[in-house]
Amino acid sequence: MIEFTINGIDVSVEPGTTLLEAAQFLGVPIPTLCHMEGLTPYGACRLCVVEVGDPPNSRMVTSCTYPAEEGLKVRTASVRVLRARKMIVELLLASCPQSKTIQDIAAAMEVRQQRFRQENEDCILCGRCVRMCSEQMMAGAIGFTGRGQERSIGTPFDVSSEVCRLCGGCMYVCPVCELRCTYNEPEKAICGGCANLAPPCVEKPQYDDMMCYMQPCVACEIKKD
Amino acid sequence: MEQHSDVETTNPRDQIQSDICLTCKHLPGCVHRSKQTTSILFCDLYEEGVWSADLVVAIIDKHSNERGGLISILEAIQAKYGFLPESALRVVAQRTGRSLVDIYGVATFYSAFTLEPRGRHLCSVCMGTACHVRNAPAVSEEFQRQLGIHPGETTGDREFSLETVNCLGACALGPIVVVDGHYFPQVNTRQVGEIIDKTQVGLDFVEVATDQRVFPVEVFCARCNRSLMDAGHPIDGHPSVRVTISFGRKHGWLRLSSLYGSYTIEAEDEIPEDTVAQFFCPTCHAELAGATDCPICAAPMVPLIIRGGGMVQICSRRGCTSHLLDVSGLGA
Numbered sequence: 001m002i003e004f005t006i007n008g009i010d011v012s013v014e015p016g017t018t019l020l021e022a023a024q025f026l027g028v029p030i031p032t033l034c035h036m037e038g039l040t041p042y043g044a045c046r047l048c049v050v051e052v053g054d055p056p057n058s059r060m061v062t063s064c065t066y067p068a069e070e071g072l073k074v075r076t077a078s079v080r081v082l083r084a085r086k087m088i089v090e091l092l093l094a095s096c097p098q099s100k101t102i103q104d105i106a107a108a109m110e111v112r113q114q115r116f117r118q119e120n121e122d123c124i125l126c127g128r129c130v131r132m133c134s135e136q137m138m139a140g141a142i143g144f145t146g147r148g149q150e151r152s153i154g155t156p157f158d159v160s161s162e163v164c165r166l167c168g169g170c171m172y173v174c175p176v177c178e179l180r181c182t183y184n185e186p187e188k189a190i191c192g193g194c195a196n197l198a199p200p201c202v203e204k205p206q207y208d209d210m211m212c213y214m215q216p217c218v219a220c221e222i223k224k225d
Numbered sequence: 226m227e228q229h230s231d232v233e234t235t236n237p238r239d240q241i242q243s244d245i246c247l248t249c250k251h252l253p254g255c256v257h258r259s260k261q262t263t264s265i266l267f268c269d270l271y272e273e274g275v276w277s278a279d280l281v282v283a284i285i286d287k288h289s290n291e292r293g294g295l296i297s298i299l300e301a302i303q304a305k306y307g308f309l310p311e312s313a314l315r316v317v318a319q320r321t322g323r324s325l326v327d328i329y330g331v332a333t334f335y336s337a338f339t340l341e342p343r344g345r346h347l348c349s350v351c352m353g354t355a356c357h358v359r360n361a362p363a364v365s366e367e368f369q370r371q372l373g374i375h376p377g378e379t380t381g382d383r384e385f386s387l388e389t390v391n392c393l394g395a396c397a398l399g400p401i402v403v404v405d406g407h408y409f410p411q412v413n414t415r416q417v418g419e420i421i422d423k424t425q426v427g428l429d430f431v432e433v434a435t436d437q438r439v440f441p442v443e444v445f446c447a448r449c450n451r452s453l454m455d456a457g458h459p460i461d462g463h464p465s466v467r468v469t470i471s472f473g474r475k476h477g478w479l480r481l482s483s484l485y486g487s488y489t490i491e492a493e494d495e496i497p498e499d500t501v502a503q504f505f506c507p508t509c510h511a512e513l514a515g516a517t518d519c520p521i522c523a524a525p526m527v528p529l530i531i532r533g534g535g536m537v538q539i540c541s542r543r544g545c546t547s548h549l550l551d552v553s554g555l556g557a
Contacts, residue, residue: 140324145333156329157311157340163324 004072011068019063019074020048028076031085031105033092033175034126035064039135042127046088047105051075060084086111095121101175122177123153129170137211139163142170172213280305281313285320295321295331299338307343344379344386346424348372349403353392356399360413364400365389367417384425408550442485442537444529449509453529455480460489466529468513472502479504485537488546496543501525504541521547 001012006023013022018041023030033045043065050063052074060081063074075081089106094116096102102124127144130153134140141164145154155161171177284301288294298321302313309332318325332338350365365376368387374380376389395401398410404424412420444453444466455467458480465480470492477493479502496502504513504527515528515538524542526549531537540547 134324140326143324143326143330145330147334147336156314156325161326 002068002070004068004070004074006074007076013068015068017068019050019052019061019066019068019072022068023050023063023074023076030063030076031108032064033101033105033124034128036128036131036173039128039131041065042131044126045092045124047085047092049081049084049088051078051081082109085109090114090116092124095119096124096176099124099176124176125151125153126175128173128175129153132169132173137165137167137169139165139167167211168213169211278312278316281316282320285317289321295323295328296335299328299332303338307345308339308341311340341377342379342383344383346384346405347386347388348420348424349388349390349393350376351391351393351395351399351401351403352389353396353399355396356392356401359400359411361400363414364402364412364417367414368402368421371417371421385421442483443532444483444537445532446506446509446511447513447515447528447530447536448506448511450530451506451508453506454483458491460491461487465491467507469505469507469510470496470502471505472496472500478507481539485548485550498544500543501541502543517549519545519547520549521545 002015002017003010003012004022005011006019006026006028009026011022011026013025020030020032020035020041030050031047033047034042035045035048041064043062046062048063049060050066051058052061052066052072053059054073058075058080063076086109089102089109089111092102093106093111094114097114097118097120125144130143133142139161141161142153142155144151145156146152155164281302284305285298288297288301295317298317299309302317303309306313314328314332315325317323318328321328332340348368350361350368352361352365365387369375372380372385372387374385374387376387379386393401393403395408395410398408400412402409402412402420404420409416409420443464445451446453453466453468454464456464458465458467460480460482461484463483466483467478467480470477470479475494479493479496480491482489501524505511506513513527513529515526517526517528517538518524519526519540519542522540522542522545524540524545526538526547527541528536528538535550538549
């Protein structure tokens with residue numbers, strides 16, 4: 001067992017436990033965005049930063065990827081941490097202002113104004129969908145392409161992937177696009193994509209028991225009939 | 226090139242591998258080496274439908290045991306075809322058991338990889354800060370005008386590709402242009418046509434006597450960092466480079482001309498042609514050995530550190546004139 005402190009409270013956890021898991025076990029709130037239970041920690045959004053060590057030599061680390069260490073002193077709500085988190089939220093909000101998830105996080109942190117130019121991006125590159133696709137859906141159809149400013153999420157060669165089962169898991173976990181299939185209410189449809197797609201579960205019986213996040217979906221309506 | 230064929234017929238190791246292409250690093254089945262007349266970046270022009278899946282499979286199997294072998298595989302495929310064909314990437318994905326998107330992600334991440342076909346010659350114009358202030362944009366525009374293409378594009382006859390790079394790390398030589406691994410320092414717009422003409426003739430055939438690139442170098446041992454220069458024994462009017470060599474049962478000193486591009490040597494013992502010798506530092510007696518092999522005769526290359534940064538590598542085979550100059554370590 002590893003003994004360390006979070007905000008002055010003594011904790012003892014199994015080796016390999018991350019700071020975020022320990023904090024959540026104690027009920028210490030740490031906001032997260034790219035973190036998701038069941039997916040490997042990624043440390044992309046930096047929202048879960050905490051301060052470790054004694055000032056002035058303390059460091060800022062992402063709690064979702066940092067394993068607990070013996071004798072570590074962790075502070076999850078110091079002035080420095082809160083200031084860093086607010087800045088991150090402001091930047092996230094500027095890039096994807098339409099996202100309900102980010103708006104909620106911003107509201108909870110009392111970020112009321114936006115100092116940065118609004119970008120209206122449709123992706124914050126949190127990598128949730130990529131990990132969902134490869135780890136939970138065992139497909140590996142989408143991934144990161146390019147580098148720096150050109151970094152984006154896509155399929156190889158920008159053509160529809162043959163390993164994609166159209167399960168919709170990537171849209172389900174996305175904190176930004178929130179592209180739920182709204183075929184039943186076409187007037188509210190965001191993309192209307194599934195009306196034009198041919199979900200494989202209709203034609204291929206082996207996809208019958210496959211986990212699907214496309215609910216409600218045109219394929220289920222077809223099957224019912 | 227005469228000597229090149231000489232090596233092939235007399236060395237037993239090369240006789241066995243005579244049908245192996247050295248451009249794509251010892252892959253059996255590639256016979257394009259014999260057809261090769263000029264120095265090119267890759268040996269086989271890719272044509273859709275005429276590419277060989279077996280070759281790609283051979284590349285993958287060669288690197289499959291290495292950790293981080295994917296980049297080596299992609300490098301070898303790019304050395305073969307000059308770019309990464311989609312069909313080859315699909316074979317890589319299938320063969321290595323990784324998802325195609327992983328491989329595509331790596332291929333798009335590194336700027337050294339390209340998914341578009343490239344020409345036989347690659348002109349890289351440095352647009353780093355130091356080159357930029359010394360009028361590199363004008364050089365780039367002159368290349369664009371003379372080749373009729375924009376950076377990132379390839380000419381219609383697939384002879385030239387033009388690219389701009391952000392920094393080659395040789396800022397003191399700026400504005401610098403690199404064509405097929407040959408460095409052209411302090412380029413102005415008038416020299417652009419000359420560089421293109423030279424490239425079409427073949428850069429390896431440029432006469433050493435008239436070549437502006439012959440210059441004295443001062444080299445150091447990579448291990449003990451002591452100078453290898455011997456001022457008391459000049460060759461070609463410049464201090465010679467003194468090393469100890471051993472071959473067979475013989476062991477003695479060797480003095481090399483420090484003029485980059487000159488092949489004059491003096492040795493204690495007569496070294497027979499085609500002998501591959503081991504090179505040692507005369508001060509610390511460490512073997513001067515690197516990780517690379519000669520691109521022409523496959524003997525080990527001997528690395529020597531140049532004063533001011535960079536490295537020159539010379540072939541350890543007597544009679545082989547291969548050398549590589551790497552100034553990538555030349556700090557800003």
